[in-house]
Amino acid sequence: MATTEEIRSDLAEIVNEVAGVPAADVQLDKSFTDDLDVDSLSMVEIIYAAEEKFSVSIPDEEAKNLKTVGDAVAYIERAAS
């Protein structure tokens, strides 16, 4: 079972790959849209990439509630457990 920090770090790599945000900026308290400037289609890409990376399912209706990096990490932790 991956730790919270491991999930955050892997997710940060995805955000960097998709949106070009420096991985170090992808911290739990950051909002994807307000702080990291991730646009709507890039956010969808990040969700799909996270599903593949963490072998979880993130339905679209859940994905829209994932406002911060912390929201996403917590969802992935729950879904993977």
Add this chain to the structure above:
Amino acid sequence: MSRIRVVVTGLGATTPLGGDVASTWEGMLAGRSGVARLPQEWAEELPVKIGAHVAVDPSTVLDRVEARKLDRSAQLAVIAAMEAWKDAGFGLREDNPVERERLGVAYASGIGGMQTLLGSWDTLKEKGSRRVSPLAIPMLMANAPAANISLRIGAQAGVHTPVSACASSNESIALGLDMIRLGRADVVLVGGTEGVIHPLPLAAFSQMQAMSRRNDDPERASRPWDVDRDGFVLGEGSVALVIETLEHAQARGARIYGELAGAGITSDSHDMVQPDPTGRSQARAMTRALTEGEVSAADVKHVNAHATSTPQGDVTEAVSIRMALGEDTDAIVTATKSMTGHLLGGAGALESMATLLALYHRKVPPTINLDNPEPDLGIDIATKVRELGEGDLVGLNNSFGFGGHNVAVAFTNQFATGA
């Protein structure tokens, strides 16, 4: 009412001969071929194993994140457009002095984001719908190159993507000219792009018997008007031109390459893929461009022909050039596709740039590989660099597309500065 005079003030290019305008033009004057054996493994399975990739891979120029949001056709377009925009003396955002609502884009693609379309289909089949990129549609739509350019330069006077196969980017130049002359814009970024070197279009064009299969001698495969020509060579790339009213250009002290004098658009209504062999509609396109530009056929000193190296097309065009310009025309004709291959929706813009630079520098680039010309063509074809004389010059660029589209564009060296 006197017509609005329109000039070209910026050029940008990424082509099989070079990653910018200077290297492309230098390659043309050197008579260099951009055609090579395709390095991809899949090419070995195809009857056509040659093509003309861009000389500089777009991934080495664009920011990585920017590049992954663009189909190859749009990557090439953005590179060319940004060079043209800077060449015209304009910056971006706060350094962009052009009134947004008077700034337009007309940027063509013959086929659109085909690599994204086919790649997404592969993903869907192999991994399921959930893995299809949410960027697929904005990447594959044919207007994506034009829209991406407009986002960068802030164009709000209308953004257009004419589609007329291999005549597309000459049509975008014609449309940009109309936008200015109809009073809808002062400045328009025009051009075209294509990036479809992929097994499907190669296989499909090959099935039409339209492509050269000179796989063992790629640099000599594109040979317009030569008796041993056996079809076109697929190329990729993009070329952009910044056009604006003479008044707008002079008010800001812009460097001017020359005048975009007129454009002529006609259609054959003869056959889907073969030109009308009488050449009448092709000739009408040239005549209309000259009429619109208020210049005479006798003034035309140079023609950059469409001449793709197909058996029928090259001969028909020689007929139509003589019909439009007269049997005794002294225009020096060339086919730069002999070096660049055929850029499809990018071809008109590339060859319009070549036409304009030929007038600007008074040098016509050669048609390479013309070892044994087709008999009785009756036109003066440059097989080495030829000098254009002193004085006023008019040049024509022809583009003809599947579907019977004929678009001719006329340039002059009027108002040119600093040659």
